[in-house]
Each structure stands twice: as structure tokens, then as C-alpha cells.
Amino acid sequence: MATHARPDCLSAILGGMLRRERDPGRRQTARIGVSSPPVLLVPVIGFLFGFVGSMPVAGPVSILVLERGLSGRFRGGLYLAAGAAVAESVYAFLAFFGLAALLARYPAVVPLSQAGGAVILLCLGVALLRRRRSSEVAVAPRPATHGDAVLGFTITALNPTFIATWTAAVTTLYGTGLVPASTSLALPFSLSVCVGIVAWFAVLLSLVRRCGGRMSQRTVAIAVRVMGVMLLGIAVWFGAKFGLYLAR
Numbered sequence: 001m002a003t004h005a006r007p008d009c010l011s012a013i014l015g016g017m018l019r020r021e022r023d024p025g026r027r028q029t030a031r032i033g034v035s036s037p038p039v040l041l042v043p044v045i046g047f048l049f050g051f052v053g054s055m056p057v058a059g060p061v062s063i064l065v066l067e068r069g070l071s072g073r074f075r076g077g078l079y080l081a082a083g084a085a086v087a088e089s090v091y092a093f094l095a096f097f098g099l100a101a102l103l104a105r106y107p108a109v110v111p112l113s114q115a116g117g118a119v120i121l122l123c124l125g126v127a128l129l130r131r132r133r134s135s136e137v138a139v140a141p142r143p144a145t146h147g148d149a150v151l152g153f154t155i156t157a158l159n160p161t162f163i164a165t166w167t168a169a170v171t172t173l174y175g176t177g178l179v180p181a182s183t184s185l186a187l188p189f190s191l192s193v194c195v196g197i198v199a200w201f202a203v204l205l206s207l208v209r210r211c212g213g214r215m216s217q218r219t220v221a222i223a224v225r226v227m228g229v230m231l232l233g234i235a236v237w238f239g240a241k242f243g244l245y246l247a248r
Contacts, residue, residue: 041178042185043192046092049169050085050196060121060155060234063227065201067128068148069208070223076148081201083152085194088162093190095166096183110160111245117158118238121231128228 056062061084068077156162173189174181 042173042188045173045178046189046192047196047199049092050088050193051200052196053169054197054200060117060124060231061152062201062204063230064124064151064155065204066208067224067227069205074205074209076145077205078198078202079146079148080152081205082198083149083154084156085152085197085201086149087153087156088166088197089190089194090157091160091162092166092169092193093186095163095170096186096189098167108245111242113158113160114238115242117155118235118242120155120158121235121238125228125231125235128224128231 054062061080065077065081068074068080170189173179179185
């Protein structure tokens with residue numbers, strides 16, 4: 001959910017489906033037998049896109065969810081993931097309506113959004129580093145609040161490159177020939193994407209809860225610092241892209 005290249009991962013999911021669809025024998029069998037309406041495939045495919053596409057722990061949302069899990073704030077991590085999933089599902093929904101073409105007409109939107117994201121990630125990275133440096137002892141986990149969901153939503157919403165990502169995903173979906181090209185599929189697809197994203201992070205937090213108890217507090221503190229450095233790196237990358245835009 002963030003800066004990773006989701007289309008490459010998602011295209012592999014449907015590769016086998018596309019090959020089977022091109023097999024005349026299979027198409028004939030499908031016409032003779034009883035098959036599910038194509039629209040029923042959309043939620044399944046959307047769920048897979050959201051679930052598998054969220055697996056790389058490289059983006060800022062993944063890092064923050066993992067940090068909350070290591071800090072014992074599992075519910076907060078799930079709230080944050082849910083907020084990010086809502087924002088990303090909105091991008092998936094808009095991809096059906098060609099919003100990528102609109103962004104192409106207004107190229108300043110992307111770098112300006114990345115500049116805003118850089119500021120937020122910079123603050124978060126510094127906060128993680130300072131919090132753990134100031135105290136090496138365990139602290140009681142803060143209860144989850146709606147602020148976690150708002151943070152996840154904001155970070156993802158400020159990354160409009162997801163439009164290009166989900167446009168490629170929708171193109172792949174249409175390319176399989178399994179579903180008709182129709183904007184009526186936007187809602188079920190985007191909702192299932194949201195569920196898939198939340199499901200993956202729920203699995204991730206469950207694994208962290210199971211394995212995190214075996215880690216010493218010092219190890220957890222080091223891991224959180226590393227995540228803070230990673231957030232700072234992503235912030236610098238966003239800021240550099242904004243700087244290059246201004247230098248044009």
C-alpha cells in the first residue's frame with residue numbers, strides 16, 4: 001500500500017485465468033455447463049488484489065502498522081490499516097472512471113500531494129526515533145483511537161499515484177475477458193479491495209502478536225528505530241521528487 005509496484009504483483013494473479021480464458025475448449029465447456037455470472041468474480045478478484053498487493057512491507061502504512069503491532073497496539077494498527085484501505089479503495093473505484101487521464105491534465109497534483117506526504121512521514125519518522133530514544137523501558141500501550149484511522153487514510157490519500165496503480169489493475173481485470181468492461185463493477189470491486197487490504201493487515205498483526213512476545217524490549221526498540229529511519233527515507237524520496245518537479 002504505498003510505494004510498491006502493485007500491478008506486477010497483481011498481474012501474476014490473473015495470468016493463469018487469462019490463459020484458460022483463451023483456450024477454446026474451456027470456453028465451449030463453460031457455455032455448455034452452468035457457470036457463475038461474471039460479476040460474481042469481481043469481489044473475489046478485488047479481494048485478491050487487495051490482499052496480495054498489500055503483502056510487501058515497504059510502504060509507510062505497512063511500516064506504521066508493524067510498528068503498532070510491535071508496540072502492543074494491535075487495535076490501533078488495525079484502525080490505521082482500515083483507514084488506509086478506505087482511501088485506497090476510493091482510488092480503485094475512481095480508476096474505473098478514467099481519473100488517470102484527469103491527473104495527466106493536471107500534473108502538479110501528484111508532486112504537491114507527495115510534498116504533503118513527505119512532511120507527514122518526516123514528522124512520524126522523527127517521532128518514532130525520539131520516542132524510543134527518550135525511553136528504553138516498556139510503556140503501557142495507548143488505546144486505539146479514530147486518529148489512527150485518520151492517519152492511515154491521510155497517508156494513502158496523499159499518494160495519488162495509486163490512481164495509475166489501480167488503473168493498471170483494472171486494465172488487467174478487463175484483459176482477462178472474465179468480466180465485461182463496465183463502470184457498474186466499480187463499487188463491488190473497490191469494496192472487496194478494501195476488505196482484502198484489511199484482511200492482510202489483520203493476518204500480519206496476528207503474526208506479530210504471536211511472535212512479538214518472544215522479542216526483548218531492546219529488540220523491539222531497535223526495530224521501531226529502524227522503521228523510523230525507513231519512514232524518513234520515504235519522506236526524503238517524496239521530497240526529492242517534489243524538488244525535481246520544482247526544478248523543471
